Amino acid sequence: MELTQSLQCLQPSYIREILAVAGDPNTISLAGGLPAEQSFPMPIFQSIMSQLANDSSLFQYGPTQGYAPLLDYCDQHFSLSPTDQSLVTTGSQQGLDLIARAYLNPSDGIVMEAPSYLGAVQVFELAQARIIQVDQTSDGPDLTQLEQCFAQHSPKLFYAVPDFHNPTGVCWSLAVRKQVAQLCRRYDVVLIEDAPYRELRFAGEMLPMVSELCPEQAIVLRSFSKYASPGIRLGVITGESHYIHPLITLKQASDLHSSLPMQALLLGLLTHDHFPQHLQAIRALYESRYKILASAIAEYLPDSCSAWPIEGGMFLWLILPTCDVNTLAKTLLKNGVAVVPSSVFYPAHMEGSYSALRLNFTNAEPEALVKAVSRMASALAGEV
Template sequence: MAISPPAPLAGAPLSDRLAATQSSPVRELLQIAMRPEIISLAGGLPAPDTFDVPGLRAAFDEVLAGPDAIRALQYSTTEGDPALRDRLAAFMAKRGLEVAGDDLLITTGSQQALGLIASALLNQGDVVLVEDPTYLAALQAFQLADLRAVAVPSDDFGPDPDALLEIARREGAKVAYLIPTFQNPTGRTMPHERRAAIAEAAAQAGLWLVEDDPYSALRLEGEDADLLAAYAPERTIVIQTLSKVLSPGLRIGYVRAPQALRGPLAVAKQAADLHTSTIAQLAAERWLATHDLSDHIAALAAHYRPRRDALLDGLREHLPAGTKLTEPEGGLFIWVELPEGHDAEAILPRALDRGVAFVPGKYFYAGEAPRGTLRVSFATATPEELREGAARLGAACAG
């Protein structure tokens, strides 16, 4: 399935930045996957049946029926609602990092944070170091900002620290963008030793670290890991979000930044959209005030765990001999490396014909991509559908 950049309107040429920015293949695949006969393993959307519709309705009602109704409908401060920031800081601080509400900036989803960081820290043509592979929408954000993403060789535990240091010095990089816990797309998690080594390499190279952390709350087994920022608090920006644990429609992300960067990021946010929706912030704060987020997250784990297990079992049974799979302890994704001779992009049309969708791995690489890689998600289908989807995928691989 070939993905093409959007066509310019006649007489209205696009900017060079937008013309060079590839449309998201996941977005296009999700449109195909909406067909009722398709089992979608493509998207990373949280399962709709995990949304607390009654609780969020009550939170919005409380805001609009109470003394904060007028404030909820008015402009607000760029940094975000203080009460919400305090609650989110308390949640982030459970991962080994001292965080106060004043350390946070509320963003319109965590995706906006990437654009703000690019605006505040980087100039046109600057290099951003990324994992190999990495989150495809981050690559989009860096393309749109006229940045150059350079991949750091990675293994099962994340990017190689020695390579990070060498490439950072060679390229004059200022920033490294990393997803240490339940990485998208691979699902892998950096162990303690790798996090410490990355922090040391960043210090030697003078790098800012951007720790994208949307999935760590979705732990399905094992012990929680400290944030990478706990190893390098003075040089690490942490991005978290309520999208995966509460609702993506709220568009509530938040950024913890070292003190030197809080002002510049707030200026970038002010220029981008003034502030994130006031009513959404106040409703999110009311929901957090009246619900135990830890209990809610435990229920999410109980929902996703059997789905992960069903998809892993199905993939092991039906994919070709010699296939390698990640076995994530959390998050929403499994990474597949097919044996030599298989091309995921060539397999995709056959898979769609058989009623299953996935994302070819090539879209997650900043450089040259192996042909036999692909990402699958267990987020939105039932265990039965996931087992059937794995069987259909196996048939597509066989030709």
């Protein structure tokens, strides 16, 4: 049977190819976007799960919008206004899919940072949207380009990850946040603020979300994957109810609702007395792993390779002298290190203006991080 045209155009994921090989026990993988399993709150989950098994109503069909006590928690915790609504989704990835299906007709314009999160690129490509890219600087999107792009292309949406971007780790400065909010208002562009890494700040000051600066012009995606666990598959979309209401209708047609027992489990975690310590422990673990990776890079790699400093999140962006990053990633794999080349993070037929690798530091032990960098140093010596 013939596939839809949109699916025929979708590129096979290079990341999946790399991850398949990265499972080899002799390979150190810095390729995935996986949180550390030791960060999962298993003792808390165990105690909540045994209580959930006493409540049969949680194992019945439930409301599409989400488990009511979890929605109440989100209203309060995210300080939503009375005109806002929340929708619990099966991870933020489903949130992206619902937004694309609700708001993007083929050829509608959507602006993305370049490079950008691969899962979002795929969703917007499947929607056959017109993807317009704006370069990312170490401070956030290039504002001159962004304004030109809003003025010339009249896009409907701007998709962005302002806190600890995937893949670059960039966190927008306050000045950039204010200016982007102003531009969205001036040009009537709706901001899709994707914030899965916001809670993973281990240095510097917490900054306001961009959506707080233009609330009438924004939809926010929050994920629980990075500080609860990705396997529970839960996220929440919030925004003014006229944006969220159509998404609820779509979700009903898509999967009826996200798992109720998992929503109750998540609420149990978020309201648990030990939750603040749990968050602190994840931040401390990731900070220590980031520092180990950054100092190994400084020690082993040539000066021509530079890492953008970060204050949180899960990724380090290593800028290299210009080279063929796909070939380099394959060479590194042969040398026992899996990483993701920058080419993967651009839509089809577009490419970046420089060479880089995304290194994940959250899912490797300290010794493995150091060994990975020393293996990279040997492989790079012959390549760049």
